[in-house]
Amino acid sequence: QKEVEQNSGPLSVPEGAIASLNCTYSDRGSQSFFWYRQYSGKSPELIMSIYSNGDKEDGRFTAQLNKASQYVSLLIRDSQPSDSATYLCAVPRGSNYKLTFGKGTLLTVNP
């Protein structure tokens, strides 16, 4: 299993729908998980971080973490065309402070 894997996409949803982005990770010792958004030609920016099992909500965004299944997801409710971007899952690994990103999922929200 690759260290951080995301559903490869691309993912296309209509405006107003729920977009679901998924990420699995291999290091059971990982304690923190991040979702970044990257617009084309721009640098990544943080959307959500999550540290505990369960859901964390911030506006239209909900991060879900299941450490037993080594799975973290990002739900975007009421998707807007401005949400069209690549979403990157990031997981710090082990005790050596390396940070691994997934390859990203390209989301397109169609008006």
Added chain:
Amino acid sequence: EAQVTQNPRYLITVTGKKLTVTCSQNMNHEYMSWYRQDPGLGLRQIYYSMNVEVTDKGDVPEGYKVSRKEKRNFPLILESPSPNQTSLYFCASSWGAEDTQYFGPGTRLTVL
């Protein structure tokens, strides 16, 4: 304004000509890192630094060097660039690996 700056933003060079990409942050962050981003391969960590004079290899360190002599600066050195180092490079800083990464604007490097 809190920010991470990189220079140059764009660079075209030739194989074997040493180059340095500078990175500077004004947030007093301890953790800094360099990434390269390639189509289909995503964002991969090259080197990271947990503090001044402390650096370590990321996942793709071959062909790169770094130094951390001051807290705010973390230059990336390509001593003998090759075409396979053509990529988009990002510098980032944070309080630690488990904290929010703040990215610079990116440097697009082409090695001919």
